[in-house]
Amino acid sequence: MTINKLKKLFIYHFLVIILMSNSFVLGQSKKNQSYQQKGSFSKISKTAYRSNSEVAGKLNTAKTLFKTEPEKALDLVHDALLIAIKENFIKDEADAYKLLGEFNYKLNEYNLSYKNYGKAIAIYQKQSYPIYAIYYDIGKSAEMLKDYQNASTYFTKYLKLTKNKSDKNAQVKAHLALGDTYLKWKELKGAKHHYTEALNIEKKRNNKQGIVIANLKLGEVEEARNNDKQAIQYYRSSQNTAKQINDDKAVNQAYSNISNIYENQRNVDEGIEINQEALNYNQQRNNQNEIAQSNINLANFYLQDNNEQEAIKSLENSIQIAEQTGDIEKKTQATQVLSEAYNKSGLDRQAEEKYKEYLILEDSLYKMRARQLANQNKKGELLENAQNKLSLLEKDKELSEKTIELLQQEKLISEQFISQQKIITYSLIAGIIILIVTAFLVYRSNKAKNKANQLLVLKSLRAQMNPHFIFNALNSVNSFISKSDERAANRYLADFSRLMRDVMENSQQDFISLAKEIAILEMYLKLEHHRFKDKFEYSFEVDESINAEEFFIPPMLIQPYIENAVWHGLRYKKEKGFLAVSIQQLKNTIIVKVIDDGIGRKKSQELKTENQKAQKSTGIKNIDSRLKIISDIYKAKLDVKINDIEPSGTEVTVIINQEFNDR
Numbered sequence: 289m290t291i292n293k294l295k296k297l298f299i300y301h302f303l304v305i306i307l308m309s310n311s312f313v314l315g316q317s318k319k320n321q322s323y324q325q326k327g328s329f330s331k332i333s334k335t336a337y338r339s340n341s342e343v344a345g346k347l348n349t350a351k352t353l354f355k356t357e358p359e360k361a362l363d364l365v366h367d368a369l370l371i372a373i374k375e376n377f378i379k380d381e382a383d384a385y386k387l388l389g390e391f392n393y394k395l396n397e398y399n400l401s402y403k404n405y406g407k408a409i410a411i412y413q414k415q416s417y418p419i420y421a422i423y424y425d426i427g428k429s430a431e432m433l434k435d436y437q438n439a440s441t442y443f444t445k446y447l448k449l450t451k452n453k454s455d456k457n458a459q460v461k462a463h464l465a466l467g468d469t470y471l472k473w474k475e476l477k478g479a480k481h482h483y484t485e486a487l488n489i490e491k492k493r494n495n496k497q498g499i500v501i502a503n504l505k506l507g508e509v510e511e512a513r514n515n516d517k518q519a520i521q522y523y524r525s526s527q528n529t530a531k532q533i534n535d536d537k538a539v540n541q542a543y544s545n546i547s548n549i550y551e552n553q554r555n556v557d558e559g560i561e562i563n564q565e566a567l568n569y570n571q572q573r574n575n576q577n578e579i580a581q582s583n584i585n586l587a588n589f590y591l592q593d594n595n596e597q598e599a600i601k602s603l604e605n606s607i608q609i610a611e612q613t614g615d616i617e618k619k620t621q622a623t624q625v626l627s628e629a630y631n632k633s634g635l636d637r638q639a640e641e642k643y644k645e646y647l648i649l650e651d652s653l654y655k656m657r658a659r660q661l662a663n664q665n666k667k668g669e670l671l672e673n674a675q676n677k678l679s680l681l682e683k684d685k686e687l688s689e690k691t692i693e694l695l696q697q698e699k700l701i702s703e704q705f706i707s708q709q710k711i712i713t714y715s716l717i718a719g720i721i722i723l724i725v726t727a728f729l730v731y732r733s734n735k736a737k738n739k740a741n742q743l744l745v746l747k748s749l750r751a752q753m754n755p756h757f758i759f760n761a762l763n764s765v766n767s768f769i770s771k772s773d774e775r776a777a778n779r780y781l782a783d784f785s786r787l788m789r790d791v792m793e794n795s796q797q798d799f800i801s802l803a804k805e806i807a808i809l810e811m812y813l814k815l816e817h818h819r820f821k822d823k824f825e826y827s828f829e830v831d832e833s834i835n836a837e838e839f840f841i842p843p844m845l846i847q848p849y850i851e852n853a854v855w856h857g858l859r860y861k862k863e864k865g866f867l868a869v870s871i872q873q874l875k876n877t878i879i880v881k882v883i884d885d886g887i888g889r890k891k892s893q894e895l896k897t898e899n900q901k902a903q904k905s906t907g908i909k910n911i912d913s914r915l916k917i918i919s920d921i922y923k924a925k926l927d928v929k930i931n932d933i934e935p936s937g938t939e940v941t942v943i944i945n946q947e948f949n950d951r
Contacts, residue, residue, distance in 0.1 A: 343368045343380040347387055354391060362391060382411035386422055393429055402429035420449055421458075427465060436473040443469060460486045460498055467505055471512065480509045500530045500538045507545060516549050539569065540578045547585050559589040580609040580618045587625055596633040603629060620649040767819060780818060787811045794843040798918075802871075802878070803836035805846065809869065812847055816854050824858040824884075826867040834873045841878070841944055842918055842926075848911050849882045849940040857886025857938055860895055880942040888936040 346368035354361040365388050372381035385408035392401035405426035412419045427442035447462035463486035470479035483505040490498030503526030510519035523542040530538035543566035550559035567582040583606035590599035603626040610619035623646040630639035765784065768777035790808055794800045813826055830836070850869060858865040868883045887895075915926045927943040 340377055340380060343371050343377055343384070346371075347380075347383060350387065350391075354394070358391070358395070362388075365391070378411060378415050379417060382408045382415075382417065385411070386425075389425065389429070393425070393432075398429045398432040402426060402433060402435075405429060420453075421446075423449065424461065424465065427469075431465075431469050431472070434472070436469050439469045440466060440473075456489055456493060460489050460495075460502075463489070464501065464505065467509075471505075471509060474512075476509055476513055480506065483509060496529050496533045497535065500526050500533070500535055502526075503529065504538065504541060504545070507542075511545070511549060516553065519549060520546055536570075536573055536575055536578070540566065540575070540581075543569075543582075544585075551588070554592070556589050556593045560586060560593065563589060576609050576613050577615055577618070580606040580613070580615065580622070583609075584618065584622050584625060587622075587629065591625070591629060591632065594632075596629050599629045600626065600633070616649060616652060620646060620652075623649055776818070780815060783811060783815055783818075787815065791844070797843060799840040800843045801837050802834065802839040802841055805841055805843065806830060806836060806871065808844075809846060809850065812850065813867075813869070816851075820854065820859060822864065823861065824854070824865040824867050824886075826869065829868075829870045831870075831872045834871065834878065839878060842914060845911065845914075845944075846880050846882070846942060849942070853882055853884035853886060853938065853940070856892040857884045857888065860887050860892065861885075876945065878944040880944070882940040882942075883933070883937070885933070885937040888932055889930075889938055890932070891936065 346364045350361040350364040350368070353364070365384055369381060369384040369388070371377070372384055385404045389401045389404035389408060392398070392404060405422060409419060409422060409426065411417075412422070423442045423446035427439045427446060430436075430439035430442060443462055443465045447459065447466065450458035450462050463482040467479045467482035467486065470476070470482065483502055487499065487502035487506065490496075490502055503522045507519045507522035507526065510516075510522060523545050527539050527542035530536075530542070543562060546562050547559060547566070550556075550562060563582050563585040567579060567586065570578040570582055583602040587599040587602040587606070590596070590602065603622045606622040607619055607626065610616070610622060623642055627639050627642035627646055630636075630642060765777060765780055768780055787808065790804070790811075794804060794808070810828060813828055817824070817826055846869075850867070853867055858867060865885050868881070870881045870883075872879045872881075886892075911928075915928065919926055925943075925945045927941075929941040929943075931939045931941075933939050
C-alpha cells in the first residue's frame with residue numbers, strides 16, 4: 289500500500305461526502321458526468337445574469353425587507369451572492385457577505401455573523417478595497433461570542449482608522465467598544481483608559497449625551513473595582529448631565545446602579561434615600577414604569593429595615609401602576625415581594641392570596657416568554673435554511689471538473705484495498721481503547737493512593753494541634769498559680785478540663801457541627817478573657833438564622849485565629865482592647881469574622897524575639913495545611929482572608945461554603 293494510494297483514498301472519501309450532500313444540485317446523469325454542463329452553475333447560466341446593478345438592487349431590496357420578511361431578504365442576498373460568484377463580481381460578493389453578517393447578527397447568530405464578516409474582510413483585503421466600519425461589526429460579533437481577544441484586535445483596528453479619518457463620532461464609538469470589551473474581560477485598567485478617552489473627546493466638543501454615557505461606563509468600572517465611592521460620583525455626574533438634556537433613561541440607569549451598590553453594601557438608609565429620590569424624580573416626570581420600579585426597590589430596602597408597612601404601601605402603588613401600564617413583569621415582581629411582606633408582617637391570609645396571584649402572573653409571564661422564544665426559534669430556522677443554501681453555494685464554487693474526474697478514477701480502487709484499510713482502522717481503534725482503559729486504571733489507582741496519603745497527613749495535623757492548644761492553656765493556669773490566685777486557678781482548671789474534653793473528642797473527627805465549634809469558642813473566649821481581663825473585652829455574635837446543628841465544619845478551624853488575636857494583638861496593647869467574633873450566614877455561605885483592635889501584625893512582628901521570628905504560628909500553619917488538604921479531598925471551598933485595620937488591628941474573615949453539608 290503506497291502513500292499515494294492512501295492520499296487518493298482520503299480524497300475519494302472526502303469528495304463522496306461532499307457530493308452526497310449536494311447531489312440534488314449536481315444533477316449528474318449516468319451517461320454524462322460533466323459538472324459544468326449539468327451543475328448548479330449551468331442552471332444560472334440559462335438566465336445569463338451579467339449586471340452589477342442587478343446584484344446591488346437585490347442587496348438594497350433585502351435591506352428594506354429584512355425587518356418584515358427576513359426569509360425573503362435572506363433569499364435575495366443568496367441570489368445576489370450566486371450572481372456575484374458566477375459573474376466574478378468580487379466587490380459585490382464581499383458586499384453580500386457583509387450584509388449577510390449584519391442579518392446574522394440581528395438574528396443573534398453571532399457565530400455565523402463573525403464567519404460571514406470574516407469572508408467579506410478577506411475579499412476586501414485581497415482586492416485592496418477600503419475597509420472601515422466592518423472592523424467594528426466583526427468586533428461586536430466576537431464580543432458577543434466572548435472572544436475578547438479578537439474583539440479587542442478588531443476594535444483597535446477600527447480605532448486606528450477613525451483617527452486617520454479624524455472622525456470624532458467613530459473614535460468615541462471605538463473607545464466605548466474597547467472599554468466594553470475590556471470590562472467584560474475583567475481588564476479594568478484598559479476599560480478605564482478607553483472610557484476616559486471617550487469622556488475627554490465628548491467634553492472637548494461639549495457633547496452632553498456622550499458625557500452621560502462615558503460617565504456611566506466609568507462608574508461601572510469603579511464598581512467592578514469595588515471602589516463604590518468613586519463609582520457613585522461617576523453615576524451622579526452622569527445623572528446631572530442627563531437631567532440637563534432630559535435623558536430620563538440615563539437618569540434612571542444611574543439611580544438603579546447606585547441603588548445596587550447600596551444593596552450590595554447592605555446600606556439600608558442610603559438605599560431608601562436614593563430610591564425615594566428616584567421616585568420623586570419620576571413622579572415629577574410622570575415616568576410610570578420607573579415609578580413602579582422605584583416602589584419595588586424601596587420596598588426591598590424597607591423589608592431589610594423591618595418596616596413592613598412602608599414596604600406594603602410601596603408595593604401596592606407599584607402593582608396599581610403596573611396594571612395601568614400593562615407591565616406584567618413588574619406586576620409579577622411586585623406581587624411576589626408583597627406576598628413576602630405580608631408574610632413577614634404576620635398577615636398569613638393576605639400573603640397566601642398574593643402568592644397565588646403571583647403564581648398566576650408567573651404562568652402568564654412564562655407563556656409570553658415561550659411565545660417570544662418560539663418566534664426566535666422560527667427566525668433561527670429561517671437562518672439555518674438560508675445558511676444551508678449558502679453552504680451549498682460555496683461548495684459549488686469550490687468544486688471543479690478536475691475534482692469530478694478524480695472521483696471517477698478513484699472509484700476503480702479494489703475491494704481488497706478497502707478491506708485492508710478497514711482491518712488497519714479497527715486495529716488502531718482497538719489499540720487506542722486499550723491505551724485509554726490502561727491510562728484510566730493507572731490514574732484511578734494513583735488518585736486513590738494520593739487521597740489515602742492526604743488523609744494520613746490530615747490526621748497528623750489534627751494530632752499536632754491539640755498539644756499546641758494545651759500548651760497555651762496551661763500557660764494560663766500557671767499564670768494564676770504564680771499570682772497565688774488559687775480560686776481563679778481552680779475555676780480556670782474546671783472550665784479548662786471541660787474544654788479539653790470537647791476538643792479531644794472533636795479532634796478525632798474530620799468534621800463537627802457548627803454548634804459544637806461555637807460551644808468550644810465560647811468556652812475558649814471565656815477562659816482567655818478571665819486571664820486577660822485588663823487587656824480586652826469581647827463580643828461573640830451568632831446569626832440566629834443559622835441551623836448550627838446541621839452545618840458541619842472542620843474542628844478547631846476558627847480558634848487559632850482568635851488565639852492569634854489575643855496573644856499577638858491584644859496582649860501587647862497598652863490600653864484595653866476589644867475583640868469581636870461574629871458568625872453570619874449569607875445565602876449558602878457561612879462567614880466568620882475575627883476582628884481585633886490590637887497592635888497589628890506589623891507591630892507584633894517587631895516585638896518578637898529572633899527565635900520567635902524564625903517560627904511560624906503552629907496553629908495558623910496547621911490550619912493552612914488542613915484547609916488545602918480538605919479542599920483537595922472533599923472538593924469543598926474554604927477561603928481565609930487576613931487584612932490589616934488602620935490605624936491598628938487585624939481582621940480575619942473565614943468563608944465556609946455549605947458544600948461541606950453534601951460531603
